[in-house]
Amino acid sequence: MSIPPPFRPQETGGWNQALAVLPVDLQRLLLALDDTILAELEEVRLRVGQPIELRFGTNSQYLKQGGGLTLMPPAAAVLSQAALEHVMQQVTQFSLYAVEEELRKGFITLPGGHRIGVAGRIVTDGGHIRSIRSISSLNIRIARAxxxxxxxxxxxxxxxxxxxxxxxxxxxxxxxxxxxxxxxxxxxxxxxxxxxxxxxxxxxxxxxxxxxxxxxxxxxxxxxxxxxxxxxxxxxxxxxxxxxxxxxxxxxxxxxxxxxxxxxxxxxxxxxxxxxxxxxxxxxxxxxxxxxxxxxxxxxxxxxxxxxxxxxxxxxxxxxxxxxxxxxxx
Amino acid sequence: MLKLVGSVIIVFATTLIGFRMAHAYRERPRELRRLLQAVQQLQAEVEYHAKPLPRALIDVGQNSGGACGKWFVTAAKHLQEDGRSVAESFAAAAQSIASESAYRSSDFDPLDGVAASLATMDALHLHGQFQLAAQALEQAEVQAREEAERSARLWQYLGVLAGVLLVILLY
CATH class of the missing domain: 3.40.50.300 (P-loop containing nucleotide triphosphate hydrolases)
Incomplete structure (x- = not known):
């Protein structure tokens, strides 16, 4: 006998809390999406020079330039280095020193329990991870209870x-x-x-x-x-x-x-x-x-x-x- | 009678200017000492409490008070509201308090290194930047104190004597 999950997920602080770390133009594109799409949103994948990917359970689409979703990479909005740096500054609150320990574990927690997974060049010291530099991608995971x-x-x-x-x-x-x-x-x-x-x-x-x-x-x-x-x-x-x-x-x-x-x-x-x-x-x-x-x-x-x-x-x-x-x- | 009243006003005004200049010289070492203490508090907030920068600046600013307290709080507001970088926020805040304090623009220079590093360096490397800033501020305070001893009295005398000279010339 198996018991299915009883309820639909309930948002914690709301996905808009997680999306607030994005540059204003990207926020606008995301907020213009249909509410039912946003309710299913699980991850926003940000990779420098690559289309911005949105993941919904087993489905994945790109954020389209000018609004909406697309499966075609050329039509997708691409993440710039400046945009990634903006997100990092917002996520760390201009304080890399305050999230050193979290960065070593590969993620940073945001208000609302949302998490930002970080990928880049790993700096090691004696076989242990000391920090991550040259950050190249971020994964915003929307938390739901x-x-x-x-x-x-x-x-x-x-x-x-x-x-x-x-x-x-x-x-x-x-x-x-x-x-x-x-x-x-x-x-x-x-x-x-x-x-x-x-x-x-x-x-x-x-x-x-x-x-x-x-x-x-x-x-x-x-x-x-x-x-x-x-x-x-x-x-x-x-x-x-x-x-x-x-x-x-x-x-x-x-x-x-x-x-x-x-x-x-x-x-x-x-x-x-x-x-x-x-x-x-x-x-x-x-x-x-x-x-x-x-x-x-x-x-x-x-x-x-x-x-x-x-x-x-x-x-x-x-x-x-x-x-x-x-x-x-x- | 009118001449006498005029002379008194002239001497009073120049004396006031002299005392005001002397006060600025005497106040600067105190302000620098307060800034040094604030920087050391900020270092503790960063290194031991790992507090996010805007929160740390507001806490230290409110504790310190005075012009440097206002500088920190204003810089935190720029960070939170304007989307400026740390260095830009510090520079903008310094400009806004420059006219109402005894600081000179060069007094904020020691913090440039800290401001440029806060967003990008870990606590270990920030330690060095904070130490450099503290040493520079200590040195600036010593120089400001020596300057105050030399110049404050000079400005007081100068104020009174300039007034007297002006009155003699007018007569």
């Missing part, structure tokens, strides 16, 4: 006896909605919606890549509920231990586990009685167990629930829910 995405999962997320949150791992290939799902799970626990608890759960999000909360200048750009604290940009393993020591959480939410350090920190959390909600890249539970270090977590019963996602019926399709031994519950 799916409030209610975790609602069909409520019966499996809490202990049936005392309502205590259960450690949950969301497994899927990329772009199936893992992060979006854990974000909504964090919100629902924080708002005491999963199961009515007399003492509602405190949630801490360890947001290493600023993807879950989309923090911008210290404020989350997504609804996370009233009982959520965010450690933004914090390495997962250190953050998990820091949160347990200092923020007394009932639930710790983080993203994309995979390293030995993550395993140790999750086991530490499990021993401390803190539920961990997190994600991993894999297409199935068996695939996840084959990844380095992950079998140790499975054997230790670190997670009581495994949720498998796919794009089969749209991003966020819930394929199945498994218990800590890998038995299907759906």
């Amino acid at each position: 799916y409030p209610g995405m975790a609602t069909p999962l409520r019966p499996w997320l809490a202990d049936r006896g005392d309502g205590h949150p259960l450690s949950t791992l969301v497994i899927s290939p990329p772009q199936c909605g893992k992060t979006t799902l854990v974000r909504d799970m964090a919100r629902q626990w924080s708002e005491n919606l999963v199961t009515r608890r007399r003492s509602p759960s405190k949630v801490v999000i360890i947001d290493e890549r600023s993807e879950i909360a989309g923090m911008f200048e210290g404020r989350p750009q997504f609804a996370l509920g009233p009982r959520t604290d965010v450690l933004d940009g914090c390495p997962k393993a250190e953050g998990l231990l820091m949160a347990i020591r200092s923020l007394s959480p009932d639930i710790v939410v983080t993203d994309e586990i995979g390293k030995q350090g993550d395993v140790e920190a999750i086991l530490e959390a499990a021993n401390a009685g803190v539920a961990v909600i997190t994600t991993a890249h894999a297409s199935s539970l068996a695939g996840w167990r084959r990844r380095p270090h992950m079998e140790e977590l499975f054997q230790a019963h670190a997670f009581a629930r495994y949720i498998i996602l796919s794009r089969r019926r749209g991003p966020g399709t819930i394929e199945c829910v498994l218990d800590g031994d890998g038995r299907s519950l759906t």
Whole structure:
């Protein structure tokens, strides 16, 4: 049994917030597009000297000179070097130093939780990425939230006896909605919606890549509920231990586990009685167990629930829910 | 009687001009010290807090007050509203406060390097630019202080004596 995504996406700060970083002439061309087209817009791809590409799910078209969309590159509006520099200045707010750390990770977060992916010449130092220079392309990714995405999962997320949150791992290939799902799970626990608890759960999000909360200048750009604290940009393993020591959480939410350090920190959390909600890249539970270090977590019963996602019926399709031994519950 | 009143007015006016010039000389080292402190605050905002430039300029400007505070806040407004580059915003802001402060146009030169680098350099490399600007401002302050000691009193005397001389010549 699979559960399709329940709702259409809801814009966070609105795509116009993301498009505000573009030069005025490009903004005008985009704003002249039909509202239904803009509602489907997922990415604006900017490459110097190349047509400006708009991506809508599986469809892709160019922005046409003078307005509208086209599939013909000669008719498309081309991005100039000056326009790219303008976008970079707007995105960094004239402060490259303020986004150094984000640039090393390859993206910059905008108000509204939108993100700008950056490509150019990578400068390394001792094998580590130090910065990106000669930036040649940018990818503006429009952020959208799916409030209610975790609602069909409520019966499996809490202990049936005392309502205590259960450690949950969301497994899927990329772009199936893992992060979006854990974000909504964090919100629902924080708002005491999963199961009515007399003492509602405190949630801490360890947001290493600023993807879950989309923090911008210290404020989350997504609804996370009233009982959520965010450690933004914090390495997962250190953050998990820091949160347990200092923020007394009932639930710790983080993203994309995979390293030995993550395993140790999750086991530490499990021993401390803190539920961990997190994600991993894999297409199935068996695939996840084959990844380095992950079998140790499975054997230790670190997670009581495994949720498998796919794009089969749209991003966020819930394929199945498994218990800590890998038995299907759906 | 009318001559006497006229003479008093002349001496008073020239004395006032002399004192005003002396005040400008005395005020300049203070303004430069304030600018140096503001630059050091901006350096902290950039290097430790990694605050975006417009926000950092407004915060430092409001803390510093005076002409240099106004300079920073005006530069931030140019950045946010006019779409000018950092260097252009600093230059435009400097022009707008030049007439109402004791600064000379050369006093803003040490910050040119910082302004040109802020949008394009990382914090590590900006550190060097800030250090250079701070050293140049310290040096300018020392020179301004020496100049103030020499020239302020001279302008005061000059004001009074010029008035007296004018009165003698008129009589």
